[in-house]
Amino acid sequence: METPLNHLPKPIPHEAIKDLLVSVGLPKATNIVSPKVTAEFHSIYMLSIPPNDKTSNTELVLRVSGHHLPYIKTANEVGVMTWIAKSTKIPIPELVAYDDSDGNEIGHEYTLLARVSGDTLSDIYSSLDEKQVDGILDQLADILVELHSHKWHGIGGLNLDTDGSIYVAQVIDETFRMVPDLELWPKSETLTSLNVSGPYSSITDYVSAHINLYIHLIKLNDKLAFMRDDIPRLEAFVSAISSQATELNQTNLVLAHKDLHFANILYDRVSSRITAILDWEFSGIVPSQQWNPRRAFLWTGQLGEGMAEKRKLWDRFVIRCEERNISFIIEDAAFTSLLQEAMDKVVNFVRAIVEVGPTGQRKDTVMSWRETALENIARFGV
Numbered sequence: 001m002e003t004p005l006n007h008l009p010k011p012i013p014h015e016a017i018k019d020l021l022v023s024v025g026l027p028k029a030t031n032i033v034s035p036k037v038t039a040e041f042h043s044i045y046m047l048s049i050p051p052n053d054k055t056s057n058t059e060l061v062l063r064v065s066g067h068h069l070p071y072i073k074t075a076n077e078v079g080v081m082t083w084i085a086k087s088t089k090i091p092i093p094e095l096v097a098y099d100d101s102d103g104n105e106i107g108h109e110y111t112l113l114a115r116v117s118g119d120t121l122s123d124i125y126s127s128l129d130e131k132q133v134d135g136i137l138d139q140l141a142d143i144l145v146e147l148h149s150h151k152w153h154g155i156g157g158l159n160l161d162t163d164g165s166i167y168v169a170q171v172i173d174e175t176f177r178m179v180p181d182l183e184l185w186p187k188s189e190t191l192t193s194l195n196v197s198g199p200y201s202s203i204t205d206y207v208s209a210h211i212n213l214y215i216h217l218i219k220l221n222d223k224l225a226f227m228r229d230d231i232p233r234l235e236a237f238v239s240a241i242s243s244q245a246t247e248l249n250q251t252n253l254v255l256a257h258k259d260l261h262f263a264n265i266l267y268d269r270v271s272s273r274i275t276a277i278l279d280w281e282f283s284g285i286v287p288s289q290q291w292n293p294r295r296a297f298l299w300t301g302q303l304g305e306g307m308a309e310k311r312k313l314w315d316r317f318v319i320r321c322e323e324r325n326i327s328f329i330i331e332d333a334a335f336t337s338l339l340q341e342a343m344d345k346v347v348n349f350v351r352a353i354v355e356v357g358p359t360g361q362r363k364d365t366v367m368s369w370r371e372t373a374l375e376n377i378a379r380f381g382v
Contacts, residue, residue, distance in 0.1 A: 007179055008066040009043050009108050017045060017062065020105040024097040025054050041066050055096050057114035065109040068178040069191065074100040074109040076172045077281040079158035083166050088146045091276050118266035118275035122301025125262055132272055137317045139274045144329045152253040155206045156199030157284040171198040174282045175355060184358040186220060203287050204245040207347045208238045214354045224357045230374065236382035241343055248343055250336040256291035257283045261299040288332035289344065342376040349373040
């Protein structure tokens with residue numbers, strides 16, 4: 001099976017990058033460097049440009065998107081970053097230019113960002129003292145307070161309208177089936193038919209859309225045939241959550257980064273300040289219980305001992321939030337009822353089955369996920 005790395009762009013000729021800059025009203029780059037970093041979804045070029053009237057920044061970062069989720073990933077990142085810049089004090093790079101299509105001089109979707117000073121936090125974490133770490137935890141808490149304080153009325157991503165206004169758009173997530181996954185499904189299927197759309201007005205609508213999609217995928221793929229006898233119960237589950245929507249929809253909706261680990265944070269050791277939060281492409285408005293869906297928050301980027309360190313940091317984070325009377329950002333993640341928690345387990349374990357099952361991997365684990373999903377479906381009396 002192909003991986004996201006197989007769908008990264010081939011090296012872009014420097015002349016094409018210079019032509020792109022001119023097309024958006026910038027001078028040609030005087031220096032172009034492609035750093036030796038491996039990113040799953042985009043290639044990176046560091047650009048130096050002469051002083052100009054369009055931006056005060058002469059050091060830029062060109063992020064060239066791979067062919068994984070055409071249009072929606074770039075459109076979402078631009079929409080979210082625009083809202084963050086207009087509505088919060090959260091530090092992010094300035095968005096200088098973008099194109100969410102491939103109809104440009106480099107033939108790929110891209111974002112052009114101002115380069116922000118600071119070190120990648122995961123690279124320097126081990127050298128920081130306790131006071132600096134506590135300061136980082138406090139700054140991250142302030143960022144979460146800003147994100148959790150804004151009220152939303154729909155679940156999805158954010159896009160820009162033609163007049164520049166921001167609106168709640170379709171859902172996007174890193175767990176989506178992407179171009180590399182198409183080989184696992186019939187040729188008649190598309191990225192649109194293999195993923196949910198949205199936006200959704202409530203959690204029960206959001207969960208129902210996922211379960212209905214998973215039923216469709218179970219029917220399509222013979223490696224998921226072991227789930228087909230469970231389809232009537234999945235359909236009954238959708239009906240059950242609709243009838244109990246009042247209880248199940250008791251939650252806040254928040255804009256979440258969803259991948260807020262230390263490799264996505266820039267930090268300046270001189271000022272002891274976070275200088276930028278990076279990579280907003282899969283962010284979106286979600287039920288508050290899902291603001292940290294992959295438990296990436298506070299991961300230091302280090303394997304092995306990194307998990308233990310993350311737990312230690314979380315405990316310290318909780319204490320500092322309590323001391324500052326902002327524990328609501330932690331309490332927001334709690335389920336409001338046992339039934340709501342059961343609904344969450346059903347959709348997450350069925351998602352994992354549909355994601356992993358077609359690859360033929362982890363068969364024993366997949367069967368245990370099925371048991372857990374069915375146990376929680378039973379809590380709804382079906």
